[in-house]
Amino acid sequence: MNPIDYLRDAMMIPIITFFHDYVPPHNWGLAIVLLTITVKLILYPLTARQFSNMRVMQKLQPMLKELQEKYKGDPQQLQLKMMELYKDHNTTPFGGCLPILIQIPVLFALYASLTAPAMIETLHQAPPYEKSFLFIRDLLANGVVEKFLEGPWMSPASVTVYHWDNLVLIALFTLTSYLSQRIMTTNPDDPMQRQMLIMAPLMGPMIGWVLPSGVLLYIVVSSIFTIGQYAVLLKQFPMDAAPAAATPATAGGSGKPVKTLEAQPKAPEKAKAAATPVPTTQTRDGTPKAGNNGEMPQLSREARRRANRRHKR
Template identity: 35%
Template sequence: MDSQRNLLVIGLLVVSFLLWQQWQADKAPKPQPVAVTQTDSSVPQASAASTDVPADQAPMANRQLIKLVSDQLELLVDTQGGDIVDAKLLNHTVAQGSNEPFELLMDKPGRLYIAQSGLIGRDGPDSRTEGRPVYTSAQNEYRLADGQDKLVVPFTWTNADGVTFSKEFTLTRGKYTVGVDYKVTNTSSKPLELQFYGQLKQTIEAPADQQSHAMMASAYRGAAYSTTENRYQKEKFDTIKENNLNVTTAGGWVGMLQHYFVAAWAGEENGKNTLYTRSVSNNQDAIIGLKEPLQSVAAGASASLGATLWVGPKLQDEMATVAKHLDLTVDYGWLWFIAQPLFKLLKFLHSLVGNWGVAIILITLIVRGAMYPLTKAQYTSMAKMRMLQPKLQALRERFGDDRQKMSQGMMELYKQEKVNPLGGCFPILIQMPIFIALYWTLMESVELRHAPFALWLTDLSVKDPFFVLPLLMGATMWWIQKMSPTTVTDPMQQKVMQFMPIIFTFMFLWFPAGLTLYWLVSNIVTICQQTLIYRQLEKKGLHSREKKS
């Protein structure tokens, strides 16, 4: 196997990987759910003791939207039920150069994505047959003041027995977490039975700006959850349409994921929480949520029930402090154990140079440098194999169509010449997981979103606007092919080899600039390493004899 065949193998593996990822996202068989609930679980039971999460109800005329603003988040809270119906990320814009903040949660026609929460159970305000409560708020807008670390906003409602429920939202400076807590003092003469739930509801059909390009493996958009048995489990929208999840776990979280951003409810770490899904609105919307254990509040006693909501970018270090394994929503796939160290190295390099593009160049140099012994072994094995081509041809002429004798003769020849026929393939098999892991590291890192590099490259997370990097990548790929001698004589294989740089150039036109920059630098390193290795082989007489053969 020579370098051109290796190039073809890499190309086919990469393209196959991307196609497989897309197939998984669109066509893969649906996994079986952990457990199935009743088909009609989206409709609340008529019983006052029901612990089913209530279905949506028509909005009441006296409801309001209350604005909560911190240094990171701008939220709108609906006084009916106390749901968060809009969330803007103040330090992340819709587009580079824009002053419009990125809107993660929203309640718009045809595009719903909200965070709901409430109290159910026999005495839960959200289990009432007459509808969810309408809370009162002292102000229409609350802002985190300068020098203030936390903003705590109470919403209150009093039931027919005179029991006041205070639903408090806590925003913290520098954080993307929202604390949602109920403070209840039982002033009645009987115990209260209450159960907290938090859920995310989203329109299933992806908006245009979140639909993937056919030439790329798409980032996952859908639901996910974590249990003690499954640290990170995706729950696709198609699965939610067909079956309802119902599983109990200690701790855990539920979330809705998209490229770079996530919203997630994290339950009490020591509590036995129930995680569930369902589809509503004639399968137009999907819900994933959690219910905490049922609590009894004795007469005259007080209780606090609640959970933490993360609504923001996929920041691994910060999410890991909110809930166990929440950082796994940065989805590196099955090569996460390679991708996570690569990402930490990338962050460290960025802390040194202050530019993500330069950090990508440095990590490419480090990875390719670390793999240099494998690259050298690969080219050395290729050179030795090409030296044997005349002898292999003689064996073919000698044994003709007798495959058994031909195979035996080849093995004896390899043994005599001390050549491993798989020596050129093995290094590629080791390198490919690293290449793919680095691909997903760059693909999933929100830090690269709107991150500039230099000159016209102002955003490493989108394609090169002038296609300079893809064209340079294709040129370097052609140069690698040009400088690599070959013994391929089959016309079809030769044509495939010739078109590989063109195919890759076209494919990379749509890749994020950061990924294309990595591949371009990798090609340049390959050219340098190949030149160096060939010179060393020439000194040993391998490369020169190989070219003469």
């Protein structure tokens, strides 16, 4: 038995069946939604860490651009300096991939569950109110794009043959996937991330071509939940409070501040001249003589006493 089949039989089908049997109104679509929320809540600590790492990466973008300009002709040195910068700020460009990687086996296990003969037979025998959810009439429906492109659109049977409800679900899947990908983008100017944003709307119909509606429902709910989590994390990790923005990080816990690439401002040259004291001179009768700027210099108490005695004489 391969790992996906093991996850399907040992975890996925029992969990979905539990939500269906014990949560009214005993609906398979609601069971998939509850499964999605459970997975997202379990992964929330990793999602918060991913968001914090994303904030640090956003703060490092000016430094990374400066390194790219400085070591434009030396890729090896550029890679070395970038890794040193990541290490100094205790971050990595791949730090936000863990929540996504963990959800991939869950997604495959759900697909295997909805395409398993036992689950197909169960859903086919279920009453309509159990195997439909909201506007989705059949959680097992797939290939709807292929059917939509091959047959007459406006035939009387198009509502049931082409599953217009699933076409709406595919549109929601494409939109929510794009929005979740957009808010997870750390650097919109990066060519790879910009290409991923462009490809996201194009991949929606292609993925919806083969996936059952139940899997699309899982992805839509997961994307909406991700957007909501990021809205909460935006308040917990504002841009100005990102770790890289507050104080310089310490490298390797040694307590030494990390060197930044920003030049330190030089002290103005006039400060030295301004700190030079004005010499004090006196006239013949002991009274103070004004300086070059016409102002009387400050005298000590003893000097003022002697000046007053000479003035009385």
